[in-house]
Amino acid sequence: MIRIDRAAESDSNAIARVYVEAWRHAYAGILPDAALLQMSAERGAAEWSWIVRHRADVQPVFVARAGGDVLGMTSIGLSRGRDRPAGGSFEPSTLEAPVGEIYTLYVAPDAQDRGIGRRLLAAGLAELAQRRCTRSMLWVLRDNPARFFYERTGGQRIAERIEMLWGRPVGQLAYGWNDSGAAAARLAACPARES
Numbered sequence: 001m002i003r004i005d006r007a008a009e010s011d012s013n014a015i016a017r018v019y020v021e022a023w024r025h026a027y028a029g030i031l032p033d034a035a036l037l038q039m040s041a042e043r044g045a046a047e048w049s050w051i052v053r054h055r056a057d058v059q060p061v062f063v064a065r066a067g068g069d070v071l072g073m074t075s076i077g078l079s080r081g082r083d084r085p086a087g088g089s090f091e092p093s094t095l096e097a098p099v100g101e102i103y104t105l106y107v108a109p110d111a112q113d114r115g116i117g118r119r120l121l122a123a124g125l126a127e128l129a130q131r132r133c134t135r136s137m138l139w140v141l142r143d144n145p146a147r148f149f150y151e152r153t154g155g156q157r158i159a160e161r162i163e164m165l166w167g168r169p170v171g172q173l174a175y176g177w178n179d180s181g182a183a184a185a186r187l188a189a190c191p192a193r194e195s
């Protein structure tokens with residue numbers, strides 16, 4: 001049985017392992033091999049431990065657990081200024097309420113396609129709705145098939161940009177949800193698909 005929980009500091013090693021494995025699996029051929037090889041679960045564990053301990057209020061982290069294993073993670077917070085898409089209903093000048101952002105969402109490669117990503121996204125959007133973020137968004141690499149997951153889970157494509165990552169231009173797409181709470185409820189209502 002899979003449970004979604006707020007992460008504890010003791011989850012840091014497992015969070016970092018999921019993060020590194022999912023990056024290498026998802027971004028091979030999209031980001032430079034050298035960047036993927038340089039990633040270290042040990043360094044990542046120290047960073048996640050710090051985030052869980054010191055940033056719980058502004059950057060909460062959720063994990064998907066099955067028994068003692070962490071199978072996925074997401075972290076959320078307010079949309080960072082330069083990351084807020086210009087134009088449309090996400091235009092900064094028209095904003096009164098804060099815009100939420102899904103900063104990270106990763107499921108271990110061998111646990112994908114079992115409904116875990118959807119449940120983590122639901123948890124993140126629900127938490128953002130509680131923090132008055134009616135609207136929420138995220139950025140995904142344009143060549144990452146995960147964008148189809150966001151389309152499947154109701155995200156609207158709202159912007160694109162090109163960022164220099166490791167010295168090469170990388171296309172990115174932003175997806176948005178205009179009602180974080182309603183989207184979370186819809187996703188949470190999907191029947192569990194665990195195995």
Ligand SMILES: CC(C)(COP(=O)(O)OP(=O)(O)OC[C@H]1O[C@@H](n2cnc3c(N)ncnc32)[C@H](O)[C@@H]1OP(=O)(O)O)[C@@H](O)C(=O)NCCC(=O)NCCS
Nearest residue numbers: 026106107112113114115116117118140145146148149152
């Ligand atoms: C993207 C990711 C988070 C999705 O999580 P997941 O647990 O595999 O997805 P789910 O099983 O919850 O899928 C929910 C729905 O999206 C669909 N979906 C998921 N990934 C998809 C893909 N790559 N292409 C098309 N549809 C996809 C599923 O088929 C499912 O559809 P359904 O409603 O018909 O059942 C996960 O695959 C992952 O971590 N990928 C690698 C890292 C990554 O790219 N993260 C996102 C960074 S922005």
